[in-house]
Amino acid sequence: MSKTILLIGTLDTKGTEFAYVRDLIRARGHTTRVMNVGIFDAPYPSDISAEAVAQAGGMDLSALRAANDRGGAVATMMRGAAALTAQLYADGRFDGVLSLGGSGGTAIATAAMRALPVGVPKLMVSTIASGDVAPYVDVTDITMMYSVVDIAGLNALSRRILANAAGMIVGAVEQTLPATDAKPLIAATMFGVTTPCVTRVRERLEAAGYEVLVFHATGSGGRAMEALIVGGYIAGVADVTTTEWADQLVGGVLAAGEQRLEAAAHAGIPQVISLGALDMVNFWARDTVPEPFQARTFYQHNANVTLMRTTPDECAQLGRIIAEKLNAASGKTILFIPLKGVSAIDAAGQPFYAPDADAALFDAVRQHIRAPVELVELDLHINDAAFADAMSDRLLELMKK
Numbered sequence: 199m200s201k202t203i204l205l206i207g208t209l210d211t212k213g214t215e216f217a218y219v220r221d222l223i224r225a226r227g228h229t230t231r232v233m234n235v236g237i238f239d240a241p242y243p244s245d246i247s248a249e250a251v252a253q254a255g256g257m258d259l260s261a262l263r264a265a266n267d268r269g270g271a272v273a274t275m276m277r278g279a280a281a282l283t284a285q286l287y288a289d290g291r292f293d294g295v296l297s298l299g300g301s302g303g304t305a306i307a308t309a310a311m312r313a314l315p316v317g318v319p320k321l322m323v324s325t326i327a328s329g330d331v332a333p334y335v336d337v338t339d340i341t342m343m344y345s346v347v348d349i350a351g352l353n354a355l356s357r358r359i360l361a362n363a364a365g366m367i368v369g370a371v372e373q374t375l376p377a378t379d380a381k382p383l384i385a386a387t388m389f390g391v392t393t394p395c396v397t398r399v400r401e402r403l404e405a406a407g408y409e410v411l412v413f414h415a416t417g418s419g420g421r422a423m424e425a426l427i428v429g430g431y432i433a434g435v436a437d438v439t440t441t442e443w444a445d446q447l448v449g450g451v452l453a454a455g456e457q458r459l460e461a462a463a464h465a466g467i468p469q470v471i472s473l474g475a476l477d478m479v480n481f482w483a484r485d486t487v488p489e490p491f492q493a494r495t496f497y498q499h500n501a502n503v504t505l506m507r508t509t510p511d512e513c514a515q516l517g518r519i520i521a522e523k524l525n526a527a528s529g530k531t532i533l534f535i536p537l538k539g540v541s542a543i544d545a546a547g548q549p550f551y552a553p554d555a556d557a558a559l560f561d562a563v564r565q566h567i568r569a570p571v572e573l574v575e576l577d578l579h580i581n582d583a584a585f586a587d588a589m590s591d592r593l594l595e596l597m598k599k
Contacts, residue, residue, distance in 0.1 A: 200227055251275055282310075297323065304326055317339065323359070387413050392580060438471075449488070467529050
């Protein structure tokens, strides 16, 4: 069955290259829809004109040209491409998207790709794909492919790379999923130091007929989970590992942003939450730790990750933040406190065992939590099987209701 692939590109500078991949896609029996996001005259035809993209971005194309402001033009075309791409997909006008570009084209096309649901094939061939692509990918499933050479004409190497890209997007839109029984999705958060708890929670929820998506609480993981909740994919949450708030508060490298813990609260879906790994802030290798923290307690997780123990004052602030976020919940919410420790290295005899810090965390939660949020305190460690069972049992109860 023929599929349609949306091509997003600056046809004023890269029309030859887009025509090449367009023809390859058509040769495979599929159709294309071309969106021009370049602001200058292009001798190549498009299905969605640059004028239409600029208008959707809130500007007239002639005004963009007259302004001679590249940054402003890119921002306008980003807005317009994102709006039109989302609408085209909602209208069933394409099945996957491919783009080729330098820094400007990559910024525009990936903004459009980020406006699409997870699962829609998205491939960006870019001159900057070998560097830090986090600003372009964010928490979506965009595939970044390094172009090796600049996208500036066709040659022996660029033809091969662009042909590979055409084949990849065609393969993605042709691929179908084997039929399976749809199950309600539950989101869970995990760190290495909370793995025993989350693994047992996942297994028990799956045995009860749910499908569990486990997110690594590394900043992007928490943001991805929140985005899927906002998108309506998630029926319940087992947020065992809220550690990203420690990085957000103290200045670690794995923060998930100020909105962490808000999506499920606003969506009103059932959630059980704990305080997993709030004993630690994450940095990269030991020599990257900022100077003001040098006298603190550290644990070398591996050669590239250094953990820093949170202080009683920081833990008190974290307890207040967690409680206040959950107090805004419109759905049934239960917060579990593991009184014997919040991570594998926060237990008697372990390097982050600090009863005073844990007490500050727990006391702050008790002080600031408000009904109807339910508070459950268990004289257990977070990785004890009984703790995982208690969390999973209560979530199953909430899901059935």
